[in-house]
Amino acid sequence: MKSPKTSTLTVRQRRRWARTIQFAVALAVLALLAALADWGRIADSFFQVDIAAAMFPAAWTAFGNTVLYTIFAFIFGMVVAVPVALMRVSSFFLYRWVATAYVETFRGLPALLVLFGVGFGVPLAFPGIQYPGGVYGQVALGLGLTSSAYIAESIRAGIQAVPKGQVEAARTLGMSHTRTMISIVLPQALRIVIPPLTNELVMLTKDSSLVSVLGVTAGTLELTKFARDEMSDTANATPLIVGGLLYLLLTVPLSALARRLETKEDRK
Amino acid sequence: MSTGESPETTALVTIRDLHKSFGDNEVLRGIDLDINEGEVVCIIGASGSGKSTLLRCVNLLEVPTSGTIEAAGHDMTHPDADLDAARADIGMVFQQFNLFSHLSILDNVTIAQRRVYKTSKPEAEAEARRRLAEVGIEGKERSKPSQLSGGQQQRVAIARALAVNPKLMLFDEPTSALDPELVGEVLSVMKGLAAEGMTMLVVTHEMGFAREVADRVVFIDGGVIVEEGTPAEVLTNPKTERAQSFLHRVLHPVD
Numbered sequence: 001m002k003s004p005k006t007s008t009l010t011v012r013q014r015r016r017w018a019r020t021i022q023f024a025v026a027l028a029v030l031a032l033l034a035a036l037a038d039w040g041r042i043a044d045s046f047f048q049v050d051i052a053a054a055m056f057p058a059a060w061t062a063f064g065n066t067v068l069y070t071i072f073a074f075i076f077g078m079v080v081a082v083p084v085a086l087m088r089v090s091s092f093f094l095y096r097w098v099a100t101a102y103v104e105t106f107r108g109l110p111a112l113l114v115l116f117g118v119g120f121g122v123p124l125a126f127p128g129i130q131y132p133g134g135v136y137g138q139v140a141l142g143l144g145l146t147s148s149a150y151i152a153e154s155i156r157a158g159i160q161a162v163p164k165g166q167v168e169a170a171r172t173l174g175m176s177h178t179r180t181m182i183s184i185v186l187p188q189a190l191r192i193v194i195p196p197l198t199n200e201l202v203m204l205t206k207d208s209s210l211v212s213v214l215g216v217t218a219g220t221l222e223l224t225k226f227a228r229d230e231m232s233d234t235a236n237a238t239p240l241i242v243g244g245l246l247y248l249l250l251t252v253p254l255s256a257l258a259r260r261l262e263t264k265e266d267r268k
Numbered sequence: 269m270s271t272g273e274s275p276e277t278t279a280l281v282t283i284r285d286l287h288k289s290f291g292d293n294e295v296l297r298g299i300d301l302d303i304n305e306g307e308v309v310c311i312i313g314a315s316g317s318g319k320s321t322l323l324r325c326v327n328l329l330e331v332p333t334s335g336t337i338e339a340a341g342h343d344m345t346h347p348d349a350d351l352d353a354a355r356a357d358i359g360m361v362f363q364q365f366n367l368f369s370h371l372s373i374l375d376n377v378t379i380a381q382r383r384v385y386k387t388s389k390p391e392a393e394a395e396a397r398r399r400l401a402e403v404g405i406e407g408k409e410r411s412k413p414s415q416l417s418g419g420q421q422q423r424v425a426i427a428r429a430l431a432v433n434p435k436l437m438l439f440d441e442p443t444s445a446l447d448p449e450l451v452g453e454v455l456s457v458m459k460g461l462a463a464e465g466m467t468m469l470v471v472t473h474e475m476g477f478a479r480e481v482a483d484r485v486v487f488i489d490g491g492v493i494v495e496e497g498t499p500a501e502v503l504t505n506p507k508t509e510r511a512q513s514f515l516h517r518v519l520h521p522v523d
Contacts, residue, residue, distance in 0.1 A: 163366075165362060165364050165366035166366060166368060166369070168329055168360075168362070168366065169360075169362065169366035169367070169368070169425075169428075170368070170380075171329070171352075171355060172327055172329070172355050172358070172359070172360040172429070173355070173356065173379075173380035173384065173428070173429070173432060174352050174353065174355050174356025174380060174384045174432060175352070175380060175383060175384055176352050179383055179384065183379060183383055184368055184370075187370050188368075188369065188370050191370060
């Protein structure tokens with residue numbers, strides 16, 4: 001079977017050679033890039049310590065607003081998503097239709113467009129309208145509508161993942177359909193969807209940057225708008241790096257948490 | 269434990285001309301069955317014979333295609349039947365236990381009392397502890413179902429069903445999912461329950477249990493009752509060829 005040529009190297013030896021060559025190529029590419037780049041200019045544009053230092057403590061306010069917008073939008077999303085998910089699995093066709101239309105609409109629209117609608121469209125149609133909580137309420141609605149559609153789908157999947165036997169056991173104990181949903185199915189479904197919901201929270205953290213289009217004031221601006229303004233003021237890109245690091249400070253631990261929850265769920 | 273043939277004997281379950289189809293597949297083809305108060309009836313038959321479907325029709329987990337069922341004083345097949353109230357009088361134990369996986373053992377046994385009957389927490393917990401002690405589960409109140417063996421889970425499931433004081437208990441192959449060494453502990457709990465006079469309808473492959481505990485054995489094949497009588501009649505001297513061949517296969521699997 002074996003040709004004389006390949007028999008001189010074992011499979012393992014060949015694999016080691018292939019790896020060595022790939023590694024050498026990667027090093028060569030990096031070295032070329034390093035030689036061509038203007039390091040002084042890059043450092044000047046992105047990594048000026050005094051510019052970064054001058055952004056604080058104002059950066060923390062923006063960071064806090066990013067967290068607040070995310071949390072408010074997530075809470076709004078959850079509050080809407082639970083009934084929508086229940087309607088999606090309802091035996092009554094009208095509920096199913098309404099919920100499906102809601103989910104398909106807000107999953108299908110760009111979050112930015114929905115935010116424009118809430119931020120500029122609604123006030124045009126209803127002059128003098130005041131969102132409860134001011135800009136925070138506006139953002140909760142603008143980002144939460146989109147988010148609720150995704151959360152509702154996660155929860156629906158969770159509800160359908162609860163074994164049928166759990167429902168049958170509850171019904172044979174005399175629990176009504178509603179009681180079974182509240183006491184047995186939803187608590188188990190929510191447990192199942194905690195990892196995907198954590199991922200949704202990561203997405204929402206990043207989507208909160210869309211709020212920058214709403215023209216918020218100094219006290220309510222979030223990280224992206226803050227970093228962008230600082231970049232304009234200093235004519236330097238360092239604020240983008242600082243803003244990016246602050247986002248990672250939120251999203252990396254959340255993603256790690258989601259992964260841990262997922263493996264924990266798998267072990268069960 | 270038989271209530272005998274005394275005139276006061278009342279039927280707790282009355283099934284008349286029960287048919288059940290899943291699509292084109294007619295699983296039950298006309299079942300008539302009466303179960304008297306205090307009676308233990310074992311349903312035997314090959315898999316696919318319709319015995320589990322029959323059991324699940326009694327509490328309307330499966331909705332019959334036609335026919336009537338009265339159980340524990342409730343007209344189950346009446347269109348206006350309050351099934352939640354009826355089911356509370358009919359306990360059920362499943363092959364896969366179906367304990368609520370997110371609740372502790374104690375909460376599994378108290379949840380129906382507390383949420384359906386609005387029993388106070390201390391009262392429900394006292395009742396739950398009593399029922400758990402009855403099935404030999406003690407000191408596990410705070411555990412989660414997944415921490416218990418299959419035999420323990422099934423005994424908790426029995427305690428959970430009993431905690432709402434059913435008049436009738438349905439058992440759907442309660443030992444079929446258990447490791448062989450755990451079957452005995454569940455059967456002995458069921459035996460004790462029968463001795464206390466509970467009316468029981470048991471779908472089972474445990475011929476020893478049927479022989480010892482049942483007042484009556486019903487052999488189902490092809491969606492109809494083929495043979496019905498005392499354990500001695502059906503299990504020892506089956507009249508029909510179908511029952512003979514089924515029992516031979518169950519009792520001498522390697523022949």
